[in-house]
Each structure stands twice: as C-alpha cells, then as structure tokens.
Amino acid sequence: MTAYEDSTAADGGAGAPQEDGVDRRRRPGRFGAAVSVLLAAVLLFPQLVPNARFRAGSLVETFLPWLGVLAVLLLVVGLARRSPLAVGAATVPLAAWLLLFAPLVTGGASGDGARLSVVQHNVSDENPDPVGTAQALAAPGPDLIAVEELTEEAAPSYRRALREAYPHHVAYGTVALWSRHPLLSDEPVDLRPSAVGDGWQRGLRTVVRTPHGDVAVYVVHLPSLRITSEGMRTQRRDESARLLGARLERERSGRVLVAGDLNGTLDDRGLAPVTGRLGRPQGHFAFSWPERFPVARIDHVLGRSAAVVELHTLPATGSDHLPVLARVDLRGG
Missing domain, CATH: 3.60.10.10 (Endonuclease/exonuclease/phosphatase)
Known part of the structure; x- marks a missing residue:
C-alpha cells in the first residue's frame, strides 16, 4: 500500500465521502439541529408565526402541545444517527416544552379554597x-x-x-x-x-x-x-x-x-x-x-x-x- 492509499484508508476511504471538504454524514446532524432550534423558537414564541392570510399562527397555537411529539422524534432520529449535535439540539425544544407544559402533566391541586x-x-x-x-x-x-x-x-x-x-x-x-x-x-x-x-x-x-x-x-x-x-x-x-x-x-x-x-x-x-x-x-x-x-x-x-x-x-x-x-x-x- 502506498503512503497516499494508506492516508485515504485512515480517513475512511470510500466509507466517508467528501464534498467541498465536508463529511456528508455531518449534514443530517446539522439539519436536525437547525430544525430543533426552529421548533424551540416556535414553542416559546408562537406569536412570531404570521397569521395574516392562512391563520397559520392560530393553527400552530391550537395544537401547540403536540409540537412536543416532533421534539421527541428529533431526539430519536439523532440517537439513531448517533449524532451528538442532533441529540444535544433536540433537548432544546424538549426543555422548552417542559417549561411550558410540565404543570399540565402533573395537574393542579384543589386545596381547601x-x-x-x-x-x-x-x-x-x-x-x-x-x-x-x-x-x-x-x-x-x-x-x-x-x-x-x-x-x-x-x-x-x-x-x-x-x-x-x-x-x-x-x-x-x-x-x-x-x-x-x-x-x-x-x-x-x-x-x-x-x-x-x-x-x-x-x-x-x-x-x-x-x-x-x-x-x-x-x-x-x-x-x-x-x-x-x-x-x-x-x-x-x-x-x-x-x-x-x-x-x-x-x-x-x-x-x-x-x-x-x-x-x-x-x-x-x-x-x-x-x-x-x-x-x-x-x-x-x-x-x-x-x-x-x-x-x-x-x-x-x-x-x-x-x-x-x-x-x-x-x-x-x-x-x-x-x-x-x-x-x-x-x-x-
């Protein structure tokens, strides 16, 4: 094996295709991280979704708790792809969801009043x-x-x-x-x-x-x-x-x-x-x-x-x- 061939094999060879110097396997992690950040922003600031024409804002707000399902799916995908970036980013919308809705999971207490x-x-x-x-x-x-x-x-x-x-x-x-x-x-x-x-x-x-x-x-x-x-x-x-x-x-x-x-x-x-x-x-x-x-x-x-x-x-x-x-x-x- 030549020195060039040895260097290629050490870098992963055909198993790690390169494009413009970027490992393609990193792309899903980066995409998942971007989606996670966007999802967290929608959870915390749904009023930023425009409502003028299609009432998209009202539609998102109506089903806002169900965005937690998307956060879990992003976490599962990140784990399946073994992407630390995607997994870490998926915890952001999960944390946002818990901040908003954890009290509704545990419920309220009536008390004496x-x-x-x-x-x-x-x-x-x-x-x-x-x-x-x-x-x-x-x-x-x-x-x-x-x-x-x-x-x-x-x-x-x-x-x-x-x-x-x-x-x-x-x-x-x-x-x-x-x-x-x-x-x-x-x-x-x-x-x-x-x-x-x-x-x-x-x-x-x-x-x-x-x-x-x-x-x-x-x-x-x-x-x-x-x-x-x-x-x-x-x-x-x-x-x-x-x-x-x-x-x-x-x-x-x-x-x-x-x-x-x-x-x-x-x-x-x-x-x-x-x-x-x-x-x-x-x-x-x-x-x-x-x-x-x-x-x-x-x-x-x-x-x-x-x-x-x-x-x-x-x-x-x-x-x-x-x-x-x-x-x-x-x-x-």
Missing part, C-alpha cells in the same frame, strides 16, 4: 341521549352545569332530568345554565358576528348567589372554525371573541366566571380579547375535542377574581365533545 364546581359541556345538537347526558353531567355533583348546542327538542329532557337537584335555570337560544344556588338576574349576551343573520343567540349572563358571595357567570358558544385548503378560517370566531372581550371589559362584578365552547385553545391569539381579561386555569391538559381522540381543549371555564384551581374531563356522553369539570376558588384569581 375550592368552593365552587362547574361542569361545562357542548352537548351537541345531534345528541341521541339527552337524558343520559344530563345524568352524566350531574353525577359529579357540581354547583353549576353550563351547556351549549341545546336544542328546543332536547331542552325539556334536560329540564326534567336536572330540575330536582338544580332548581335554578336560565336559557337563551342554544346556551343554558343549571344551578344549585339562586340566580339573581339574567340577560342575553350578543355575540353575533356581522355576517350572521338574526336568531343566532349563543351567549348569556346571570348572577349566581353562592354561599360565598355573588358571581357573574357567562355561558357562551363562539362560532366554529374550519380548516380548509386555504388555511384555518377563524374570522367569525374572532369577531365574537372581540364582542365578548368588550363585554367583559364593561363587567363591573367583582367575581366573574366564563364557561363555554370557545372553539379555540387558550394559546390561540384569536381568543386574546377574552383570555387577556381572565386568569388561566390550573389542571391537566383536559383535551375535550373531538370525543373519540381528543387533541385540544376548546371547552373552558375561566375566572376573574375567581381562580380555576383544578380542571379535568369527564367520561364521554352522546356528544362529540367531552365534558369538562372545573373547581373554583372564589377567594381570588
């Missing part, structure tokens, strides 16, 4: 078993039961099933509230987008007199969003969110609860007019939609000067959503 419990459920206007659904919602013994997509045909079944344990009831349009405690006043809340015709009624406000003081309670159902080839369509939902946010800004009650199907997650910037005026709940991920394989929590219980200290889903009913049970500390938020 949880004095009000609320069940929130989109019961579905195609629910084949309204009586069974009503019984399932009452089974945990909550103080309040808030529902959406309540049809005229199904409403009598819910009233009969709940009237003994929940004698106080109010309904406007397709939203309703059942309460163990007296309701002092109630009124509809206009959340109708400008492009929607008359007769669309999906909001109410009432005051609940609890043993621990009065609470203004809103039950709302924001318009659905659609994912199409042109991106996620959220314009009507966002318009209703702005109307609800403006109403909350005018709300003068000391303690406020909002229960409803907001058709978006708390990270979705389209809901900022609402979420910016209310506290974030503690608790598990509590993904509520779709019922068969929940990937997002779009059903919420949020408070102002009333902290939601525990949150989890209940077993499936005849709806395409899962019910959400929240425990609320009325001492603050």
Whole structure:
C-alpha cells in the first residue's frame, strides 16, 4: 500500500465521502439541529408565526402541545444517527416544552379554597341521549352545569332530568345554565358576528348567589372554525371573541366566571380579547375535542377574581365533545 492509499484508508476511504471538504454524514446532524432550534423558537414564541392570510399562527397555537411529539422524534432520529449535535439540539425544544407544559402533566391541586364546581359541556345538537347526558353531567355533583348546542327538542329532557337537584335555570337560544344556588338576574349576551343573520343567540349572563358571595357567570358558544385548503378560517370566531372581550371589559362584578365552547385553545391569539381579561386555569391538559381522540381543549371555564384551581374531563356522553369539570376558588384569581 502506498503512503497516499494508506492516508485515504485512515480517513475512511470510500466509507466517508467528501464534498467541498465536508463529511456528508455531518449534514443530517446539522439539519436536525437547525430544525430543533426552529421548533424551540416556535414553542416559546408562537406569536412570531404570521397569521395574516392562512391563520397559520392560530393553527400552530391550537395544537401547540403536540409540537412536543416532533421534539421527541428529533431526539430519536439523532440517537439513531448517533449524532451528538442532533441529540444535544433536540433537548432544546424538549426543555422548552417542559417549561411550558410540565404543570399540565402533573395537574393542579384543589386545596381547601375550592368552593365552587362547574361542569361545562357542548352537548351537541345531534345528541341521541339527552337524558343520559344530563345524568352524566350531574353525577359529579357540581354547583353549576353550563351547556351549549341545546336544542328546543332536547331542552325539556334536560329540564326534567336536572330540575330536582338544580332548581335554578336560565336559557337563551342554544346556551343554558343549571344551578344549585339562586340566580339573581339574567340577560342575553350578543355575540353575533356581522355576517350572521338574526336568531343566532349563543351567549348569556346571570348572577349566581353562592354561599360565598355573588358571581357573574357567562355561558357562551363562539362560532366554529374550519380548516380548509386555504388555511384555518377563524374570522367569525374572532369577531365574537372581540364582542365578548368588550363585554367583559364593561363587567363591573367583582367575581366573574366564563364557561363555554370557545372553539379555540387558550394559546390561540384569536381568543386574546377574552383570555387577556381572565386568569388561566390550573389542571391537566383536559383535551375535550373531538370525543373519540381528543387533541385540544376548546371547552373552558375561566375566572376573574375567581381562580380555576383544578380542571379535568369527564367520561364521554352522546356528544362529540367531552365534558369538562372545573373547581373554583372564589377567594381570588
């Protein structure tokens, strides 16, 4: 073997192809590292994703927790390729994910201050078993039961099933509230987008007199969003969110609860007019939609000067959503 041949073999020969002086085997590691850094940036700063045309920002924010799956895949690929660079870089989005979502993995603790419990459920206007659904919602013994997509045909079944344990009831349009405690006043809340015709009624406000003081309670159902080839369509939902946010800004009650199907997650910037005026709940991920394989929590219980200290889903009913049970500390938020 000549000295030249010996030198080539020592460098890896044909097993280590060179191009422009760079080992091709290093390229996947560098690419994986770049993707990891980008993923970490999206996790920590999703607001940087543009939202103007395709609502890409809202789409990313809706499924933000699931970006952790991509972080794990990047780590697995790095390990499979035995690339220290890719493995090290993959820990960055993993750390970002844990920073954001670790409290939701462990869940919240109710403590002694949880004095009000609320069940929130989109019961579905195609629910084949309204009586069974009503019984399932009452089974945990909550103080309040808030529902959406309540049809005229199904409403009598819910009233009969709940009237003994929940004698106080109010309904406007397709939203309703059942309460163990007296309701002092109630009124509809206009959340109708400008492009929607008359007769669309999906909001109410009432005051609940609890043993621990009065609470203004809103039950709302924001318009659905659609994912199409042109991106996620959220314009009507966002318009209703702005109307609800403006109403909350005018709300003068000391303690406020909002229960409803907001058709978006708390990270979705389209809901900022609402979420910016209310506290974030503690608790598990509590993904509520779709019922068969929940990937997002779009059903919420949020408070102002009333902290939601525990949150989890209940077993499936005849709806395409899962019910959400929240425990609320009325001492603050």
